[in-house]
């Protein structure tokens with residue numbers, strides 16, 4: 001582009017910006033708050049964006065697929081090769097009587113590009129002290145780190161914390177920790193960092209139990225030994241909160257049999273993923289998942305080879 005036409009284009013863009021009464025992008029580098037509200041029957045749901053982690057991946061990332069295949073799947077989603085975008089979105093459920101938060105974000109302890117959950121909660125008009133109940137899907141750091149600040153202070157001071165019983169018994173067992181290494185050992189240590197001084201307050205549920213009014217936990221073991229999903233029912237409507245059974249839909253809904261390294265039991269995780277995707281597609285259920293692109297909500301359609309996320313369209317109401 002010549003200097004003249006570039007200047008003309010910039011002048012045109014500035015004129016358009018002035019016309020619309022907008023600030024130029026350079027003056028407002030941040031997005032609007034990552035908050036998306038929707039209704040489910042009588043319940044008001046709010047998707048709260050915590051951020052995204054761009055995880056470099058190599059040929060070994062999927063146990064049963066090669067690097068070229070994985071990069072082809074990223075390319076089909078118009079994503080660059082060898083980097084997996086992992087976004088984080090927690091779900092706030094207002095039942096009218098209680099405020100329930102499902103998973104808690106990263107508290108900025110995993111990557112610089114995530115940790116905005118509390119700011120987005122504030123943008124939604126909710127101080128952390130107003131949360132009554134916290135439901136934890138599993139003990140990976142991106143789901144539990146938000147319970148504490150970096151200095152170890154409780155973030156949700158008045159909330160009851162509910163965790164899956166099999167998740168607690170696996171990660172808090174010293175024998176299991178003594179046999180762990182690498183990243184998994186880090187997860188054991190992190191679970192203790194989060195829970196050691198609040199262990200007596202933490203309540204445990206059996207996956208399958210109703211854990212809050214209209215919220216039923218659903219066993220979805222495999223990603224971790226006690227990994228749990230949730231089904232929310234209100235006013236004749238249902239939402240399936242898939243937690244980490246699918247994660248990035250362009251990889252794992254389109255290729256449900258792929259077994260990434262972070263699924264501790266690959267075949268069991270595949271079975272849970274297929275069960276959940278199948279149910280969502282067959283029953284045309286609204287779904288939500290922690291690592292789907294924001295607002296992390298949509299429907300699941302069956303395709304010839306797998307499944308496809310059909311995201312909700314942003315709505316002003």
Ligand SMILES: [Zn+2]
Nearest residue numbers: 140142244290
């Ligand atoms: Zn996760």
